[in-house]
Amino acid sequence: MxxxxxxxxxxxxxxxxxxxxxxxxxxxxxxxxxxxxxxxxxxxxxxxxxxxxxxxxxGDAPIIGYRADDGHTFxxxxxxxxxxxxxxxxxxxxxxxxxxxxxxxxxxxxxxxxxxxxxxxxxxxxxxxxxxxxxxxxxxxxxxxxxxxxxxxxxxxxxxxxxxxxxxxxxxxxxxxxxxxxxxxxxxxxxxxxxxxxxxxxxxxxxxxxxxxxxxxxxxxxxxxxxxxxxxxxxxxxxxxxxxxxxxxxxxARWHPTEEPTVAVEFAGAQIHKTAAWGQGPVLLQQLQMLDALNVADAEPGSVELVHTTVEVAKLAFADREAWYGDGDVPLADLLDPRYAAERAALVGPTAADGLRPGSPGGRTPRLASVFGDLVDGVWPGRYQGAAGVVGGGEPTRGPFGPEAMRTETTGETRGDTCHVDVVDRWGNRVSxxxxxxxxxxxxxxxxxxxxxxxxxxxFWLEPGLSASLVPGRRPRTTLSPALALRADGSGFAFGTPGGDQQDQWTIPFLLHHLLWGADLQAAIDAPGWHSTHVPSSFHPRVSEHLGVEAESRLGSAVLNGLRARGHQVRDAGPWSLGRVSAAGVRPDGLLHAGANPRGMQGYAAGR
Incomplete structure (x- = not known):
């Protein structure tokens, strides 16, 4: 290709x-x-x-690393x-x-x-x-x-x-x-x-x-x-x-960075490593487990069914993020239990689901911030807003609520948000x-x-008792989400993307194309992207777009119209706008490889 x-x-x-x-x-x-x-x-x-x-x-900088000589991840x-x-x-x-x-x-x-x-x-x-x-x-x-x-x-x-x-x-x-x-x-x-x-x-x-x-x-x-x-x-x-x-x-003066273990799950023959739930990284792991339970490997790349399924899975995972993630007592083992993933995956239906539907890991009762409305039959209504936004508020990332002056008619691009870097050396050490x-x-x-x-x-929420409520000395639940994919033979790669709440959505098609369908790193990065904007924003003013989906036009009009027929409110984001993924790692044959995103026209990979 x-x-x-x-x-x-x-x-x-x-x-x-x-x-x-x-x-x-x-x-x-x-x-x-x-x-x-x-x-x-x-x-x-x-x-x-x-x-x-x-x-x-x-600023802030979560970092994930792999030391090759002893397999230490951190x-x-x-x-x-x-x-x-x-x-x-x-x-x-x-x-x-x-x-x-x-x-x-x-x-x-x-x-x-x-x-x-x-x-x-x-x-x-x-x-x-x-x-x-x-x-x-x-x-x-x-x-x-x-x-x-x-x-x-x-x-x-x-x-x-x-x-x-x-x-x-x-x-x-x-x-x-x-x-x-x-x-x-x-x-x-x-x-x-x-x-x-x-x-x-x-x-x-x-x-x-x-x-x-x-x-x-x-x-x-x-x-x-x-x-x-x-x-x-x-x-x-x-x-x-x-x-x-x-x-x-x-x-x-009191602060010093801490070293912590990664959190990982198996997917497509690799261990995918993320930070713990003080960051949003585990939502990627939850999505992968649900997709595995739904036999995503059998899906047709770029199809209506695939995009619909991944969007619905993202909505479930991010609802769990809202209910459970934060710098405190998070039931992460239960959230990453394959049985819980299968239970959640069973909620994915043929049409776009409304509201926010967090689960009950380990039998716990979920709770969301009051701005999301009152619970009705296990669903919170959500907090939605159209394209008009609050100037100067929140992370300067793309999305439906950025000020119109900072968007372009064809791509909806705003002024960016975050950086990313991946490195692999000749000894096999990796950093994301x-x-x-x-x-x-x-x-x-x-x-x-x-x-x-x-x-x-x-x-932070200014509402007590939530997983991400403000508490002095606590870390805010960040969207920053570096990652590693590692195989038992020592191969694997560092990867990630900017994108605020979209970070752990934009890496889904990349991982599927590379790990399941055999695309090389650059081809997987170049593949058409999409994401849900129904997912609540983590940034002031913390709104989202009702049933919203942004999708690159390279998916084709039949796919975009097929998603609309299933109830998604689809915005055509233009051909090259969604995702800023880069990756660098070790192939199974021992050679090093890397790729970087062409969208935005400034990301690049270098190597020899």
């Missing part, structure tokens, strides 16, 4: 990411003799510079928790019923820098200077600004000039909008990185000692001090009012990471640092 580019195959190393510069930097590190963990760190810091509308040093959690004073009463006392999607009140501990440093210290081999230097170079000397970044800055120009002057200083140089494709610099960020490196090197010559010193400089030193001071300054947020923040220097948050359009630049803070607290 025709593919947009070749699947890369080689024996030395492979990197796939959402930006060609990050992929090139990762490959440079492999060429220097670094391993996959070194390369992922260098690519991750580079993404903070070249995709500032998608992530930043003040999660490094770069998702920071809520501040110690972030109680439900603290927000409701301000007259809020939801945490704003932008500004200081949505800030949690920024975990990305800590997670990248921890990955380098635990599993890398190179000194900090080697992996941080490319990012410093791009911040200092400049890089070509991708069109999506330029468009994003345009949408918040008035916000910057009227309310966020520190952001205007960085992103509106001389008061002008930056031009897509032109060289863009962030000298403040370059200075921050250089100072981190200087303080690291002043701590001594030992590699790990230097990395630990960089962590201290960020979380207790000059970076933390600047954050703490700025958070006491009121700034405008999506509530339409000015607020100070709840995050403090003490919150930053999905950095996000600290978006330039969601939080004002901290004076002198060149980047903003995370806004992930918006994913």
């Amino acid at each position: 025709f593919t947009t580019r070749p699947e890369l195959v080689g024996s030395y190393g492979m990197v796939g990411s959402t930006h060609w510069l990050a992929s090139a930097v990762g490959m440079r590190i492999l060429e220097q003799g670094g391993n996959a963990f070194d390369a992922a760190v260098a690519a991750g810091f580079t993404l903070q510079v070249v995709e500032p509308h998608l992530n930043g040093p003040g 999660v490094l959690c770069g998702q920071g928790p809520a501040p110690a004073t972030a109680t439900i009463d603290a927000y409701t006392g301000l007259g809020l019923t939801e945490i704003p999607g932008t500004g200081h009140l949505a800030a949690v501990v920024p975990g990305a820098v800590g997670a990248w440093l921890d990955l380098l210290a635990r599993y890398g081999t190179l000194p900090l200077a080697d992996v941080l230097s490319p990012a410093i170079g791009y911040a200092e000397d400049g890089y070509p600004l991708v069109p999506a970044t330029a468009r994003t800055i345009g949408t918040v120009r008035e916000l910057f000039t009227e309310h966020w002057p520190t952001s205007a200083e960085v992103y509106l140089p001389h008061g002008d909008l930056p031009v897509a494709g032109a060289r863009f610099r962030n000298p403040q960020l370059a200075t921050t990185y250089r100072r981190l490196l200087t303080e690291a090197q002043s701590a001594g010559s030992d590699r790990v000692t230097q990395i630990e010193a960089a962590h201290r400089a960020f979380y207790t030193g000059f970076v933390a001090e600047a954050m703490d001071e700025f958070l006491r300054t009121p700034v405008r947020d999506s509530s339409g009012r000015d607020h100070t923040g709840l995050l403090t220097g003490d919150d930053l 990471a999905t950095p996000s948050g600290g978006w330039l359009q969601s939080s004002p630049v901290v004076p002198g640092l060149g980047f903003g803070l995370p806004t992930r607290a918006q994913m």
